[in-house]
Amino acid sequence: MTVPFREATIDLDAISDNTRHLRRLTGVEVIGVVKANAYGHGATAAAVAALAGGATRLGVATVDEGLQLRRDGVNAPILAWLHAPGRRFDDAAEAGIELGVSSFAQLLAAAEASRGSDPVPVHLKFETGLSRNGIAPADRARLLAEAARLERIGRIRIVGLFSHVSNTSPEDDRAALAAFEAACAEADANGIHPELRHLAATAAAIDLPETRFDAVRIGIGLYGVSPFDDRNPGDLGLRPAMTLRGAVAAVRRVPAGTGVSYGYTHRTQAETTLALIPLGYADGVPRQASGRGPVQIGGRRYTVAGRIAMDQFLVDVGDDPVAVGDEAVLFGDPTLGVPSARDWADAADTIDYEIVTRIGPRVPRRSVS
Numbered sequence: 001m002t003v004p005f006r007e008a009t010i011d012l013d014a015i016s017d018n019t020r021h022l023r024r025l026t027g028v029e030v031i032g033v034v035k036a037n038a039y040g041h042g043a044t045a046a047a048v049a050a051l052a053g054g055a056t057r058l059g060v061a062t063v064d065e066g067l068q069l070r071r072d073g074v075n076a077p078i079l080a081w082l083h084a085p086g087r088r089f090d091d092a093a094e095a096g097i098e099l100g101v102s103s104f105a106q107l108l109a110a111a112e113a114s115r116g117s118d119p120v121p122v123h124l125k126f127e128t129g130l131s132r133n134g135i136a137p138a139d140r141a142r143l144l145a146e147a148a149r150l151e152r153i154g155r156i157r158i159v160g161l162f163s164h165v166s167n168t169s170p171e172d173d174r175a176a177l178a179a180f181e182a183a184c185a186e187a188d189a190n191g192i193h194p195e196l197r198h199l200a201a202t203a204a205a206i207d208l209p210e211t212r213f214d215a216v217r218i219g220i221g222l223y224g225v226s227p228f229d230d231r232n233p234g235d236l237g238l239r240p241a242m243t244l245r246g247a248v249a250a251v252r253r254v255p256a257g258t259g260v261s262y263g264y265t266h267r268t269q270a271e272t273t274l275a276l277i278p279l280g281y282a283d284g285v286p287r288q289a290s291g292r293g294p295v296q297i298g299g300r301r302y303t304v305a306g307r308i309a310m311d312q313f314l315v316d317v318g319d320d321p322v323a324v325g326d327e328a329v330l331f332g333d334p335t336l337g338v339p340s341a342r343d344w345a346d347a348a349d350t351i352d353y354e355i356v357t358r359i360g361p362r363v364p365r366r367s368v369s
Helices: 012-026 035-039 043-052 063-071 090-095 104-112 137-152 170-189 202-207 341-348 352-357
Strands: 006-011 029-033 057-060 078-080 098-101 120-125 156-162 196-198 215-218 242-247 250-254 272-277 294-297 300-305 313-318 327-331 365-368
Touching: 006 012, 012 029, 012 043, 012 202, 012 215, 012 365, 029 043, 035 043, 035 352, 043 057, 043 063, 057 063, 063 078, 063 090, 098 104, 098 156, 104 120, 104 137, 104 156, 120 137, 137 156, 137 170, 156 170, 196 215, 202 215, 272 327, 294 313, 294 341, 327 341, 341 352
Parallel strands: 006 365, 029 057, 029 215, 057 078, 078 098, 098 120, 120 156, 156 196
Antiparallel strands: 006 242, 242 327, 250 272, 272 313, 294 300, 294 327, 300 313
16 A cells, blocks of 8 residues: 555544544533634534534634535534624625624624524623633623514524633632523523523533533544543543554665754764654644654654654654655554554643644545545
8 A cells, every 4th residue: 555645544433433422421412613624634524524423513713614614515503603803794694604702793793694584693602711702791781681682673593602611620610610600590581592501612521511501512522632631532432533644755874973854953873764754844743842753653653853844854763674655653543553642742742632733734634434
């Protein structure tokens, strides 16, 4: 088999299975979050796989991400919640995209986009402690009163109420839960009775059952990445969906003392073989993992030698028989013996969410199932 020059293989069955598992675990509806190109996995293919696994809605950050899914033929309900200042929502309303509303201005913009008898579907987002987007407690009374009025006259349809916990500690997350419940009670007092309340993302959905309400937003869990430092995907019944690999592009036999890559931060200790891997920070491989990132070639694990460059890095394979065209796996499913996204996160002093999401468009995605 010819090994691709560079490639991210996406196991769509893993995404479906992870969705199915988390829906069974939580016992509520799953909103499959496919923002940021499905955390680097390919938004449309991942959306279809999540829906096949039982997700009933999709979540994206921006309306434009939702519109692309519509253009690609995805007809399931889609919620978008992060909007540019002053953005109009006519295109979202025409495409049937549900809007997360975090401010009075956004509420009015959503109402302005309604078309005759077709109210614009919205989810009201409350600020409950993250200090990001969301209706501030001081603005809540005015906004809820106006939202209730706009729903009564048919300009909007309030589908959901939502927020997000910080995953800081059970105590902090329960404080956010209490703030959310208070906001929901205030909405109820204004005559707002939506079909969905959703607070939990993957971590809280697994570990804090009281945050599940009517639906959970599952993002990183869809892709088989653990949101916890102390548990791997297998511990959670999840399977990583992405494998990042490339073909060894060159091998070079060098003497002791040879400098490797920019700045010569690595010099060979003895005569050795260097293998060139055609992936670099332009492809999302973090430069911070220079000298530390793991790579598997021929069933053996090595470490990046020297600095990761824009398009490539080197591995010191010693006297092992590595040849041009051999497969080099950066990360994948660790149960198969390859490095994990978490291994690369540790090497780069970051989180595995970032490792999978940052894989760039120059790396072809190949879906398998």
